[in-house]
Amino acid sequence: xxxxxSEPINEPNHALRFTLVWLVGTLIALPLVIWVIGPLIGPGxxxxxxxxxxxxxxxxxxxxxxxxxxxxxxxxxxxxxxxxPKGGVLEGPAVRGHARVQTAWIVVxxxxxxxxxxxxxxxxxxDYGSGSGSGPNPLTVPKGPKLPVQVIAQQWLFxxxxxxxxxxxxxxxxxxxxEMVEFHVTSLDVVHDFWxxxxxxxxxxxxxxxxxxxxxxxxxxxxxxxxxxxxxIWHGYMSNAGRVVTPAAFTTWIHEQQKRLAPAxxxxxxxxxTYIPEPSKRAEPE
Amino acid sequence: xxxxxxxAAAPQPTRRPLxxxxxxxxxxxxxxxxxxxxxxxxxxxxxxxxxxxxxxxATDENDVALLLGYFFGVAGFLIGLGFANYPISRLLGRxxxxxxxxxxxxxRYFGLCTDHKVVGLQYLVGIGVFFFVGGLNAMLxxxxxxxxxxxxxxxxxxLSLVGMHGTMMMGMMTSGILGPFANYxxxxxxxxxxxxxxxxxxxxxWLLMAAGFILVSxxxxxxxxxxxxxxxxxxxxxxxxxxxxxxxxxxxxISMALLGLNMMATIITMRAPGLTWGRLxxxxxxxxxxxxxxxxxAPMLIATLLMAALDRTIDTSFFVTGGGGSSYLxxxxxxxxxxxxxxxxxxxGFGIILELIPVFTRKPLWGYKLAVSGMxxxxxxxxxxxxxxxxxxxxxxxxxxxxxxxxxIISVPTGFIFLCFIGTLWRGRISxxxxxxxxxxxxxxxxxxxxxxVVLSDVPTDTGLHGSFFVMAHFHYTIMGGLIFxxxxxxxxxxxxxxxxxxxxxxAKWHFWLMFIFFNSTFLPLFVLGLKGMPRRVSTYEPxxxxxxxxxxxxxxxxxxxxxxxxxxxxxxxxxxxxPAEANPWRSKSIEWQLPTPVPVxxxxxxxxxxxxxxxxxxxxxxxxGAGGPQTAGAGA
Numbered sequence: 001x002x003x004x005x006s007e008p009i010n011e012p013n014h015a016l017r018f019t020l021v022w023l024v025g026t027l028i029a030l031p032l033v034i035w036v037i038g039p040l041i042g043p044g045x046x047x048x049x050x051x052x053x054x055x056x057x058x059x060x061x062x063x064x065x066x067x068x069x070x071x072x073x074x075x076x077x078x079x080x081x082x083x084x085p086k087g088g089v090l091e092g093p094a095v096r097g098h099a100r101v102q103t104a105w106i107v108v109x110x111x112x113x114x115x116x117x118x119x120x121x122x123x124x125x126x127d128y129g130s131g132s133g134s135g136p137n138p139l140t141v142p143k144g145p146k147l148p149v150q151v152i153a154q155q156w157l158f159x160x161x162x163x164x165x166x167x168x169x170x171x172x173x174x175x176x177x178x179e180m181v182e183f184h185v186t187s188l189d190v191v192h193d194f195w196x197x198x199x200x201x202x203x204x205x206x207x208x209x210x211x212x213x214x215x216x217x218x219x220x221x222x223x224x225x226x227x228x229x230x231x232x233i234w235h236g237y238m239s240n241a242g243r244v245v246t247p248a249a250f251t252t253w254i255h256e257q258q259k260r261l262a263p264a265x266x267x268x269x270x271x272x273x274t275y276i277p278e279p280s281k282r283a284e285p286e
Numbered sequence: 287x288x289x290x291x292x293x294a295a296a297p298q299p300t301r302r303p304l305x306x307x308x309x310x311x312x313x314x315x316x317x318x319x320x321x322x323x324x325x326x327x328x329x330x331x332x333x334x335x336x337x338x339x340x341x342x343x344a345t346d347e348n349d350v351a352l353l354l355g356y357f358f359g360v361a362g363f364l365i366g367l368g369f370a371n372y373p374i375s376r377l378l379g380r381x382x383x384x385x386x387x388x389x390x391x392x393x394r395y396f397g398l399c400t401d402h403k404v405v406g407l408q409y410l411v412g413i414g415v416f417f418f419v420g421g422l423n424a425m426l427x428x429x430x431x432x433x434x435x436x437x438x439x440x441x442x443x444x445l446s447l448v449g450m451h452g453t454m455m456m457g458m459m460t461s462g463i464l465g466p467f468a469n470y471x472x473x474x475x476x477x478x479x480x481x482x483x484x485x486x487x488x489x490x491x492w493l494l495m496a497a498g499f500i501l502v503s504x505x506x507x508x509x510x511x512x513x514x515x516x517x518x519x520x521x522x523x524x525x526x527x528x529x530x531x532x533x534x535x536x537x538x539x540i541s542m543a544l545l546g547l548n549m550m551a552t553i554i555t556m557r558a559p560g561l562t563w564g565r566l567x568x569x570x571x572x573x574x575x576x577x578x579x580x581x582x583x584a585p586m587l588i589a590t591l592l593m594a595a596l597d598r599t600i601d602t603s604f605f606v607t608g609g610g611g612s613s614y615l616x617x618x619x620x621x622x623x624x625x626x627x628x629x630x631x632x633x634x635g636f637g638i639i640l641e642l643i644p645v646f647t648r649k650p651l652w653g654y655k656l657a658v659s660g661m662x663x664x665x666x667x668x669x670x671x672x673x674x675x676x677x678x679x680x681x682x683x684x685x686x687x688x689x690x691x692x693x694x695i696i697s698v699p700t701g702f703i704f705l706c707f708i709g710t711l712w713r714g715r716i717s718x719x720x721x722x723x724x725x726x727x728x729x730x731x732x733x734x735x736x737x738x739x740v741v742l743s744d745v746p747t748d749t750g751l752h753g754s755f756f757v758m759a760h761f762h763y764t765i766m767g768g769l770i771f772x773x774x775x776x777x778x779x780x781x782x783x784x785x786x787x788x789x790x791x792x793x794a795k796w797h798f799w800l801m802f803i804f805f806n807s808t809f810l811p812l813f814v815l816g817l818k819g820m821p822r823r824v825s826t827y828e829p830x831x832x833x834x835x836x837x838x839x840x841x842x843x844x845x846x847x848x849x850x851x852x853x854x855x856x857x858x859x860x861x862x863x864x865x866p867a868e869a870n871p872w873r874s875k876s877i878e879w880q881l882p883t884p885v886p887v888x889x890x891x892x893x894x895x896x897x898x899x900x901x902x903x904x905x906x907x908x909x910x911x912g913a914g915g916p917q918t919a920g921a922g923a
Contacts, residue, residue, distance in 0.1 A: 011713070014712070014713060049749070052746060053746050053747055053749060056746045056747050060747060063740075064737045067733075068733065068737055071704060071729065071733045072733070074711075075729055075730060078711040078714070078716065079726065082711060082715070083716055083717075084648070084715040084716055084717040088715070089873070091649075092648045092713055092714040092715045093649065093713055093904055094650055095709075096650045096651070096652060096654065097652055097656070097709070098652075098709070101705075101709070102656055102705065105701065105702075106698070109697070109701045110695075113694045113698055114694075116694050116740065116744065117691040117694045117695075119744075120687075120690050120744040120745060121690060121691075123746050124686065124687065124690075124746055125687075127746065129745075130745065130746035130749055131746075132677060132678045132745055132746070133678040133679060133683075134680065135681065185680075189519070189523070190518075190523060190613075191517050191519070191613050193678065193752075193753055195819075200749060202678045202753070203678055204679040206613050207519065207613060209614070209680055210680075211680030226819075226821055227821070228753035228821045228822075229753055230445070230511070230512060230513050230517065230520070230822075232445075232511050232523070233441045234441060235445075235823065235824060236823075236824030236827075237441075237826060276607060
């Protein structure tokens, strides 16, 4: 680096000073992110997927923290130390680049990015899609018994069918605790999205598509199901309630529903992965 | 193109009376022909659609009539402006004038003008108007969200406002920097006398104005419920207002593709001698990268919307499941355009920032080649990430690791821009002028936007965030925090050159500080709301979230107020006070500041020759006009 003549000789070692500032800042921020902010974000521990998403949030936030402190503290440092004196017309050093810094930056950011991608992929596939809608044939499927539940979205409500219980269709989503649930999400009209925030489940409901998501509830609680894809004027109102109950309570409930809804179940269309809807039509003439 | 016909069009005769000057190819004629064309199309639509679709005409639901009305309306508008004159003259074998309206007074701003500087100013005002319309929609949205239940407006109007705000901003602001600033300054920066296709340049502007008007007209036809993404089959189901969206975005797509083509052609073919690719100002590079994206992405949008229009009018079923179509098809096609679109918005901002900070740090741009490769890298990669918008849709679920990787890789070239920013600031001599404040704020905002993107690119964490306010906060940080802050940096930096007038600095600083503080105060809490599970595009939410929502709304109103300060400053400084700006207030070494103000119609009396890039700062040589700049720059007219 060549120094122009106007440069003062007693310039401090900015590189060293800023590195120290950054290290101190990161050492303060990182524990805060990991132990204070991290546990606050994420959907909680209502299911295996929700807990894992919370962990992933913390890991990604911790990885992002050194970058955040680097740029933010640098901005502050630059604003404080690299100033033009009032009314001054000083020129800065005519430096046009620094090969080693550039190479190091490329290598470090590429490695960070690759590690984030590998981490995400491993977490996604080891967790059976991590509660996300994974299409009709998910790449990884949990072993052991699963309770299939079909989520049928239409303007502007959700209903749920339990194919292993005679295809009974309910308006309330009740799930047994600690049992793997296999959601089959589909729509009868436009695109909706089945979002059970506390369970960490989100899957688009597309007409004519069977979108599968796995989740294992881990907490006895009530939760809300909302639509998360704009689906028309009552989109904001498209929500209903769900419960996670003990397996015994679930069995009692589902048998009750089967008995109570038997006449309705008889006239329902046969259970199917998708229900090809009629071409959507405008309001018919009077 | 021969030079003899250029010379023939030069002098104007004596002034004619006002009524005579209003006759001819100008905005007035265009509006009259546009309205006439609209009613012609409307009538034809009812004629051909009447008997077979009786109920549609009975309830005034006739998509064919409305789309034909828009089509003929736009055609009439363009003919009225004089866009048909050149092709017709050529068809008849008559000599056509190569330059239009360049020497008229105020009239050249209200018609087809082939002077790129006039088009730049037209764009700035035209886009500014629609930017304020879009902003007003945002204010109404936030007013509605003051309460967890609908109070001010019904759900239908609410969705229309959300859709209009999003579509207006995503549609009009794609040309937010390329329209005003690239049209005005790229020819100057590359030492050219004009754009490669001056008539097309004007066409892109007037198409955009017609489009903006069409989008606003949706309120007369029931609005549209889909938001700016226009997802099928809701699109197919919606009332006639949806046709306004389709027509708007298709026209924006045409305008965008033509603008990109024109920029590419200009930058490739019209650089002055000595201006090699390695000496091109970084802003021109960013315009070039954006132009490539526009040319490649916009046709996809036009085709998609044509399919949607056919579904709506003649009952094809590209996107209707029951008829053999697929809602996935629309999502794929839309985002194949939609993701490059996001970088069409972001890249010119990168260019503005890197172009401005050398001036205000008095240092050369640090890592020029890195910045160029960053921009080209972002442009290239942006075509490989679109399915990250569809992580939970069930589409190609096995490919999600690939899209996760490609999305995260795009942060590497974006990181180059940050490194160049950091390197240029390093031991610089920062003067805190208003444009520089906006540049610093850009880094602050875009960093938050970029880092919040990391959790959205990761499928497990995106599962919780997709379709929530978190996404909304993220893209407002990148687009408003990135594009709009650099847009204002460019306004405060270049408008003194474009108008020859200076802004009131105190008002400008008030604008900046209010905008910066309340932008963050508005959008940071939205991350929290998203994490707490509040979905986008709803007018009802959990009562427990009201406190935070009220905070956001009030911050948004102050943010809106900061825009009024800007507007006041524009009117006050540029209309009433009119203090002339210095010739080169920022002591920039870029060529546009070495030219006289106002820039002569022909830009350069003699084509300049470049022997270095415009970042010769920090050298001990004394600064004087022309000493650091290109040879023979800026001879007077």
